[in-house]
Amino acid sequence: MADDSFGVLLERLALSKRIDLVAAVQQAGMRSELEAVLRGGSPGSDLLRVLAPVLGWHAADVFALADVSLPDGLRSAGRSRGSGxxxxxxxxxxxxxxxxxxxxxxxxxxxxxxxxxxxxxxxxxxxxxxxxxxxxxxxxxxxxxxxxxxxxxxxxxxxxxxxxxxxxxxxxxxx
Known part of the structure; x- marks a missing residue:
């Protein structure tokens, strides 16, 4: 991938799902933050949480795509890490x-x-x-x-x- 920034990945994902990201986040008042991310900026936790339902993804997966550390509320619990x-x-x-x-x-x-x-x-x-x-x-x-x-x-x-x-x-x- 020539440019694997979150903004590029987000644009590609939105295009494949035919989502107007700007319109989708406008209601949450996060248009300027989204535009900054699409220009190469780093996303904040609030924007990632807003984008999750827009994309149809779990919030933790949007954090993974953006390579942003998960907040405690999104971290999975458990000791075995999938042994079953x-x-x-x-x-x-x-x-x-x-x-x-x-x-x-x-x-x-x-x-x-x-x-x-x-x-x-x-x-x-x-x-x-x-x-x-x-x-x-x-x-x-x-x-x-x-x-x-x-x-x-x-x-x-x-x-x-x-x-x-x-x-x-x-x-x-x-x-």
Missing amino acids: VPTLVRSFIALGPEQQAEVLQFVASMPAEGPTAPVRTPPHMVYPSGPGGILMRLIWNRGLAWSAIAQTLAVSTGRYWSAATYGGVPRFPEF
């Missing part, structure tokens, strides 16, 4: 389409719970800007650490890379 996800994915894949639809409907109907004790991002999981960094920040927002990523993708795709490989991909532009 590979088993859940394996079980889900084994279900038929009707049962999968039932599970998805049940999950969507569950109430959202806020974090009780936010998990801080360890230094080795702070990634540089770029596509790989964005992807890994989005995955971290899903509660998956490197080991859970490797196991989940092995279960769902049949392809296994070591956990450290997933951690290293964003650090090497030639990948």
Whole structure:
């Protein structure tokens, strides 16, 4: 990507979703901040929170795209960082389409719970800007650490890379 600034990424995303960002944030009184971001400025937390529903994304994912640290209220809670996800994915894949639809409907109907004790991002999981960094920040927002990523993708795709490989991909532009 020639220019991976948040403003460029935001414009591309809005174009693909056919969203008029300026009109969407005008009501929140953040037009000037948005225009500054589109010219290469850094976004503030308030703007990112306003953009999330406009884009149809979770606020934490907009923070990941912008490479802005998550506020405590958006950090996921938990100790395991996704260790049970590979088993859940394996079980889900084994279900038929009707049962999968039932599970998805049940999950969507569950109430959202806020974090009780936010998990801080360890230094080795702070990634540089770029596509790989964005992807890994989005995955971290899903509660998956490197080991859970490797196991989940092995279960769902049949392809296994070591956990450290997933951690290293964003650090090497030639990948």
